Amino acid sequence: MTRDGFITNPRLGQPGCLITPRRLIEQAEALATPGSGQHYELFHARVVDQLRGWCDALANPDDREALRLAAGQRGYAFDDDSLRAAAESESDLLRELQADML
Numbered sequence: 605m606t607r608d609g610f611i612t613n614p615r616l617g618q619p620g621c622l623i624t625p626r627r628l629i630e631q632a633e634a635l636a637t638p639g640s641g642q643h644y645e646l647f648h649a650r651v652v653d654q655l656r657g658w659c660d661a662l663a664n665p666d667d668r669e670a671l672r673l674a675a676g677q678r679g680y681a682f683d684d685d686s687l688r689a690a691a692e693s694e695s696d697l698l699r700e701l702q703a704d705m706l
Contacts, residue, residue, distance in 0.1 A: 614662050629671075655671065659682065
């Protein structure tokens with residue numbers, strides 16, 4: 605992470621492309637919104653999954669930690685247990701929605 609709070613942008617493969625962790629989280633939220641409807645479980649699972657993928661793509665450990673901290677401040681944890689819980693909530697909701705449609 606740079607002194608002014610920027611990290612490498614994992615969405616772009618070019619060296620020197622920087623972004624703030626906050627803006628990266630906003631992008632994950634924007635990508636998760638379509639198709640989530642009014643179901644927080646779908647939205648949340650998509651956001652944390654996207655953030656985890658981007659975090660894994662970051663080579664710099666300081667960048668990864670900065671993204672984790674910023675995500676935590678916004679209520680997103682993307683460790684293995686949190687991802688598993690989000691995926692289970694998403695699956696439960698999808699089963700409920702499917703049952704309501706039948």
